[in-house]
Amino acid sequence: MEIGDIRPVLPLARTDEARVDGARRAAESGDAVETAKQFETLFGVMLVRELRRSMPTGLFGDGPGADVYEGWFDEHLGRSLAERDALGLTDMVETTIRRAQAAREAMLAHEAAQEGT
Numbered sequence: 001m002e003i004g005d006i007r008p009v010l011p012l013a014r015t016d017e018a019r020v021d022g023a024r025r026a027a028e029s030g031d032a033v034e035t036a037k038q039f040e041t042l043f044g045v046m047l048v049r050e051l052r053r054s055m056p057t058g059l060f061g062d063g064p065g066a067d068v069y070e071g072w073f074d075e076h077l078g079r080s081l082a083e084r085d086a087l088g089l090t091d092m093v094e095t096t097i098r099r100a101q102a103a104r105e106a107m108l109a110h111e112a113a114q115e116g117t
Contacts, residue, residue, distance in 0.1 A: 016042060032101065036094035040087055045078030
């Protein structure tokens with residue numbers, strides 16, 4: 001499966017789409033660290049958003065502009081969680097990406113060796 005094959009299950013906000021694109025670009029460039037950081041940030045923002053949405057009343061009321069403040073809250077709290085590695089995902093994701101990269105390189109080397117014989 002290629003990074004470009006990944007399709008979101010739920011509709012994403014525009015900022016989430018931008019994060020997915022950033023993670024995709026980092027993955028395609030082979031940057032496991034940046035890909036892992038982008039993933040944890042996206043996950044943190046989405047986690048905060050869904051937790052906030054599960055509350056019976058909004059943090060900022062129902063008045064005009066409440067959605068703007070809620071989006072800002074989700075973004076900043078989710079990003080802060082990721083920057084502090086509070087979720088602990090970056091290292092796990094980076095390790096998984098590096099293993100997948102190594103397996104792919106080994107497979108390509110094996111195929112090249114098979115073609116050469």
